[in-house]
Amino acid sequence: MKRSTLYFSAPYQISIQEKPLPSPADGQVLIETQISAISPGTELLVYRGQAPTDIPLDETISDLRGKLGYPLKYGYAAVGRVTALGADVAPEWLHRLVFAFHPHESHFVASPTELVPVPSALAPEEAALLPNVETAVNLVMDGQPLIGEHVAVFGQGVVGLLTTALLACFPLGRLVTLDRYPLRRQKSLALGAHASLDPAAVPGDLAQIVAPVQGMSSYPGADLTYELSGSPDALDQAIAATGFSGRVIVGSWYGRKRVELDLGGRFHRSRVRLVSSQVSTISPEWRGRWSKSRRLDVAWQMIQRIRPAHLITHRFPIARASQAYALLDENPEEAIQVILTY
Numbered sequence: 001m002k003r004s005t006l007y008f009s010a011p012y013q014i015s016i017q018e019k020p021l022p023s024p025a026d027g028q029v030l031i032e033t034q035i036s037a038i039s040p041g042t043e044l045l046v047y048r049g050q051a052p053t054d055i056p057l058d059e060t061i062s063d064l065r066g067k068l069g070y071p072l073k074y075g076y077a078a079v080g081r082v083t084a085l086g087a088d089v090a091p092e093w094l095h096r097l098v099f100a101f102h103p104h105e106s107h108f109v110a111s112p113t114e115l116v117p118v119p120s121a122l123a124p125e126e127a128a129l130l131p132n133v134e135t136a137v138n139l140v141m142d143g144q145p146l147i148g149e150h151v152a153v154f155g156q157g158v159v160g161l162l163t164t165a166l167l168a169c170f171p172l173g174r175l176v177t178l179d180r181y182p183l184r185r186q187k188s189l190a191l192g193a194h195a196s197l198d199p200a201a202v203p204g205d206l207a208q209i210v211a212p213v214q215g216m217s218s219y220p221g222a223d224l225t226y227e228l229s230g231s232p233d234a235l236d237q238a239i240a241a242t243g244f245s246g247r248v249i250v251g252s253w254y255g256r257k258r259v260e261l262d263l264g265g266r267f268h269r270s271r272v273r274l275v276s277s278q279v280s281t282i283s284p285e286w287r288g289r290w291s292k293s294r295r296l297d298v299a300w301q302m303i304q305r306i307r308p309a310h311l312i313t314h315r316f317p318i319a320r321a322s323q324a325y326a327l328l329d330e331n332p333e334e335a336i337q338v339i340l341t342y
Contacts, residue, residue, distance in 0.1 A: 004318050004342070006104035007071040011049030012329075014322040015071070021107055024086035028109045029093055035315075036104045037077035037128040038338045040157055040328050041230050045255040046074050047325050052256055073103040077131050079124040080342075082115075083107075099127050106318065106342045119300055125309045128339055129158075133308065134299040135251070135279040136162035141286060141295075142277040143224050143249045148173040150211035152222040154199065154238050155229030156184035158311055158337045159251065161191060163226060165306045168192025176210050176222070178202075178237075179229070181333040187311065199237055210241045221270075227252055232259040239267055239274075247273040314338045 002018040009015045024030045045051040046068065053068045078100045082093050089112060098115040102108055118127040136159060145151055151172055153164050156179035164177055168191055177188040178199040185196035202209055207221030221243025227235050230252045238248050239261065261267075282290055313336045316324040324338050 003105060003107035005073060005106070006075065006318060006321050006340075008046050008074055009071045011070075012047065014047075014325055016319060016321060022109045024084055024089075024109045026087040027089060028086040028111055029082045029089055029115070030084040030107060030109050031078075031080040031098060031100065031102075031115070032083045033078050033080035033106050033108070033342045034124045035079050035128050035342065036075055036102075036340050037132070038075070038104075038324060038328065038340065039077065039131070040332075040335070040338065041159065042253060043074060044230075044325070044328055045253065046072065047329065050255040050257060073105070075103040075105075076101040077128050078102040078105070078108075079118065079127045097124065097127070099130055101131065104318065104321065104340055116296065119304070121304060122300075123309065125312055125339065126303050126307065129162075129303065129308050129311070129337065130296075130299055131279070132158050132337075133162055133303050133306075134296060135159050136166050137295055137299050137302060138279045138282070139163050139226060139228070139249060139251050139277050140166050141290075142275060142283055143226065143247070145170050145172060145224055147171050149223040150174045150221075150243075151176070151224045151226075152210045152238070152241050153177045153193075153226045153228060154234045154241075155179060155227065155231070155252070156181075156188045156196070157228070157230070160184075160226070160228040161187055161311060161336065162306070162308060163228060163251075164188050164193055165191040165308070166302060169305075174211060183313075183333060184336065187336065191306075199234070206237060206241045207243060211243060222246055225249070230254070232257050235259055236261050239263075239272055242272050243270070245271045245273075247275055249275050249277050251277045253278075312337045312339055315341055317341050 001021045003021050005017050007015045051068050082096050097118040100115050156177050175194050177193045177196045188196040211222045223246050225238045225242045225248045227238040228251045232254050242248050318340045
């Protein structure tokens with residue numbers, strides 16, 4: 001029996017390699033993958049050759065600690081069942097459905113400490129969205145939305161939509177999302193956004209449209225804005241949509257794409273704050289009471305609350321993975337979450 005492993009061979013090139021099935025060593029288990037989710041943001045940077053080469057891909061995930069170099073295994077959302085145990089592994093691990101931050105691969109070995117048991121109430125498709133839901137939880141924590149605030153979210157890809165779903169749980173004054181694609185705007189409204197706009201079609205002052213002047217304030221604009229589109233141009237729009245002393249949470253990873261900003265006008269006088277948010281760490285202000293395991297537990301709870309499997313638009317067997325990445329690259333208006341099956 002063989003295992004199938006997805007490799008990014010070069011920019012815009014995917015290959016599937018067949019290798020002998022591994023055997024678990026002492027303290028390891030063998031997992032047979034059922035599905036894995038493609039991250040349409042991060043993985044497209046790798047697919048297009050736009051990821052930076054001077055930093056580790058992810059220092060917090062053992063399989064991704066090296067720097068970018070082709071051929072490359074990548075991915076971090078695998079769900080499968082434990083099919084074999086090495087010595088010194090508790091027997092209750094056998095046949096357990098587990099999640100792993102592991103590249104796209106039909107079989108792999110891991111230590112139980114690297115695995116997260118999937119709650120019995122969840123299907124594998126829902127569990128595969130755990131990293132994106134955890135990212136959304138982290139974004140909400142970093143944004144710290146307050147009751148009655150006006151919030152804008154640029155980008156309604158899967159992370160943007162999940163962030164919108166969580167923000168819709170808060171008693172906000174207004175929740176406005178912005179995305180170029182009608183399919184995503186429709187999903188956004190269904191998840192609780194008060195309005196979802198095409199940023200290219202917004203007439204006039206973006207700040208006034210996202211959050212009009214109210215009360216004593218002479219400054220329109222959102223109190224809290226998220227930039228989750230992955231497009232450098234959107235960051236300038238996000239700043240323009242933010243009001244006096246507002247905060248912009250930058251959750252996009254632009255890779256090697258450059259960002260050009262207009263910081264010479266209203267930005268300077270409006271005291272707008274730019275905050276970087278990334279899920280591999282927890283903000284220092286939370287670390288006294290929060291750990292990554294606590295945040296992961298909250299992400300599982302949010303999956304059970306918002307049931308995000310409806311965001312999966314396409315399923316491809318791993319043998320057709322090249323078509324999956326081509327779809328996300330060439331026709332993003334048709335896809336939200338794409339998963340690979342085994």
